[in-house]
Amino acid sequence: MNANAITKYTWISYTAIRSNLAYLGEVLSRTTFMAVILYTFMRLWTVVYSGTGTQRLGGLTLQQMIWYVMLTESMVLSSVRVSSEIDEDVRTGRIAVQLLRPLSFSMSRLAQVLGERTVRFIVNIFIGSVVATLLVGPISISFTSIAMLLLVLPLAFVLDFLGYFGIGLCAFWLESTTGFVLIYSRLTMLLGGMLLPMEVFPQGLQTIARWLPFAGIIYGPARVFVSPDEAMLMHIMATQAIGLVCFGATVWMVQRMAITRIQSNGG
């Protein structure tokens, strides 16, 4: 990618950030839901920890567990359902406007999604940190934990984008992609460790789930932030790299086929 291309896509992200900041109130209102979830999980995990009489579950203290859930929720709630947007663009014919630009369709959507998600995630994690601190107190956050998060988070966002984008492209063949979106989002939540870190999964499921791309989307970034570990970081990045290659190759092939199938919807 040359300098001009980098400028184009960076500017798309920047414009998406500005566009999202224009309705920050709406973004903020979404975090109310997260406060409710965190309170519920705080109560739930308090009972579990006191019931088992242990200080650590899956290697995490109660405080770390709540901060883990705060991070996973911040990521899930910042997700941009790009599949629904592509679905609608294909059905209404609005995709024509996007294809008239000297841009890669997938790269421009990725740049836009990353911009939108950055705003949403920052708002979520800011509000989430305040709520988590009020509920269970702060955890020790080191430079290492922040650096590890910043290393794996962009890859997690790109991986998640590829998943939703690939499903969105199915709109070229299907009337609606809602069913696939539902399955994919639930798989991400369950196998990605949104509610529970993988350490508390049954052993067999844990072994499989650790190598699935979903682990690199939610579990990985949250886990290395609350309990930084170099070996864990390497494993997460390897999972993300495999996921990016598999998802990326699939999306590339599907997009090539999809572009030739565009129908002239809506005049």
Added chain:
Amino acid sequence: MNRGVEIQHLKKNFVLTRWSGFRRKVSEIPAVDDITLSIPQGESVALIGPNGAGKSTTIKMLTGILHPTAGDVTVLGFVPWRERRKLAYHVGAVFGQRSQLWYHLPPGDTFELLARVYNIPRSEFVRTRDQLIDRFVLGPFLDVPVRKLSLGQRMRAEVAASLLHRPKILFLDEPTIGLDVIARQELRDLIREWNRERGVTVFLTSHDAGDIEHVAERVIVINCGRVVLDDRVNAVRRQYLGSKVLRVQFQEQPSDFSMPGLRIIQRSGYELKLEVDSTVTPVSAVIGAILRAAPIADIAVEDPPLEEVIARIYTSTSQTGGSS
């Protein structure tokens, strides 16, 4: 003169799949059926036809969005569907109901983004943007979020955005849809000015006869995917748009009057609907006769509906065996 657009035997069939129980039925619907056209650079062309005639499909193939089933096309020397991104640098487009402006941001922000998307050098961008702001009178709302603009303001900003990279060809799909009379006329004037002064080739599709008359030099009528008429707008106007419809509301029963080229379409009470062949009798002469017939309460002069004009074109071309 340069050949801006060359189309040879262009065809596009859409595949329709239907399931009847467990049996899959595949059928092909021809949307564009053997179109051959040559459009010199700098010309303004109106593509007209009823819904589903194939005009938008043709434009989408010319911009590289759709792949044709058969035929050859070059636009400014590019094969659109193979060189879509290269061609995009030279093409501007406005799809009336599909905005390219960012909804929550002012038009100025979209202009800044487009400058990067089209790799426009800063000095050139500033010069063109300022010209467009001046000519399209965008200044008063350049910093107002698009969601707060009127439709007329938004459409002016849309067209300006499509001209920012100084395209050689401008595709306009229903650019005046939903606009009031004044905003519509303003936009037509701006498009015509850009075509005549800057040499931008304009491709216009519209259901509004006024758009065609004011913007285009040449009109191409498409029906069922085929070109049924290709002629200068002046010639078509003389031949098919020569008639006007007059709606008159009298204050009392009018005395009888008749003139050559005048036909009463409808009469109810004090209201008359007339059709005037303006190539035979000028509209002004007819209005004079109406004023002499009785005092009037209201009068309106209208173009015949485009559908009617197209219907006449179809009748005429079917009698002569069609032309393209």
